[in-house]
Amino acid sequence: MQKIIHVAIAGCAVGLPGTRVRTVGIGSCVVVALYDPKARVGGMFHAMLPSRKGSSHKSKEKEVASNGLDPKYVDEALGQLILEIEKKGGRVRNLKATIIGGASMFSHLLDANHALGRRNTEAVRILLNQMRIPIVSEDTGGNVGRLAELDIETGLVEISKKVALGK
Numbered sequence: 001m002q003k004i005i006h007v008a009i010a011g012c013a014v015g016l017p018g019t020r021v022r023t024v025g026i027g028s029c030v031v032v033a034l035y036d037p038k039a040r041v042g043g044m045f046h047a048m049l050p051s052r053k054g055s056s057h058k059s060k061e062k063e064v065a066s067n068g069l070d071p072k073y074v075d076e077a078l079g080q081l082i083l084e085i086e087k088k089g090g091r092v093r094n095l096k097a098t099i100i101g102g103a104s105m106f107s108h109l110l111d112a113n114h115a116l117g118r119r120n121t122e123a124v125r126i127l128l129n130q131m132r133i134p135i136v137s138e139d140t141g142g143n144v145g146r147l148a149e150l151d152i153e154t155g156l157v158e159i160s161k162k163v164a165l166g167k
Contacts, residue, residue: 002153007031007046010072014043014084015152026101026146028117030074030124033098033148034081034133035155036090042152043085045077049116050123052076074123078131095133098157099124100148102140117141 007013007023015021023031023046035042052073071077082092102121121140128135137157139146145162 002151004149007044009046010048010070012043012045012071012077012080012084014041014081014088015150016041016088017153019152020149021152022147022149024147026148027103027105028101028115028120030102030117030120030140031100031146031148032078032081032124032128033100033150033157034085034090034095035098035150035152036085036094037096037155038094039089039091040152040155041085041088041090042150042155043081044148044150045071045081047074047077047120048072050074050119074120075127078124078127082131092131092133096136096155097128097133098137098139098148098150099128099135100139100146100157100159103142103144103146105143105145 003019005013005015005021017040021044029048031046033044069076069080071080102117104115104117139159147160149158
């Protein structure tokens with residue numbers, strides 16, 4: 001039986017073969033699973049906001065990694081995840097990405113220009129493109145919650161959607 005590593009909201013985790021990395025409660029947040037098929041190492045982050053820049057949110061000391069990166073923010077979470085994967089033998093040039101989330105959970109409260117989910121997924125796409133990390137799979141948008149699990153043995157990402165009855 002494989003060990004499950006849970007990723008909290010505003011968290012980041014990496015696993016090796018014999019583990020599965022899982023996160024739940026994916027709404028407007030964005031989750032990125034990265035996997036290096038050659039080194040067989042991968043992980044994911046669960047970020048809430050595109051960037052610290054322009055955010056009024058103050059990071060708590062316990063949320064910030066020793067390198068100063070806060071996985072609450074897409075840009076910093078991606079940097080943190082890549083550093084952790086490299087520590088376990090992975091290489092950026094081998095990474096493949098899956099993007100999950102970015103839903104409009106409260107679209108009735110926001111106009112399209114302020115849709116947090118869309119801004120989160122756009123930030124991820126831009127950063128991955130800049131780093132030349134291919135997006136091999138994506139399940140984003142809509143108005144449903146999701147959960148995701150990365151199997152480090154195979155590199156497969158399983159995504160489940162949570163739909164409320166009557167919607």
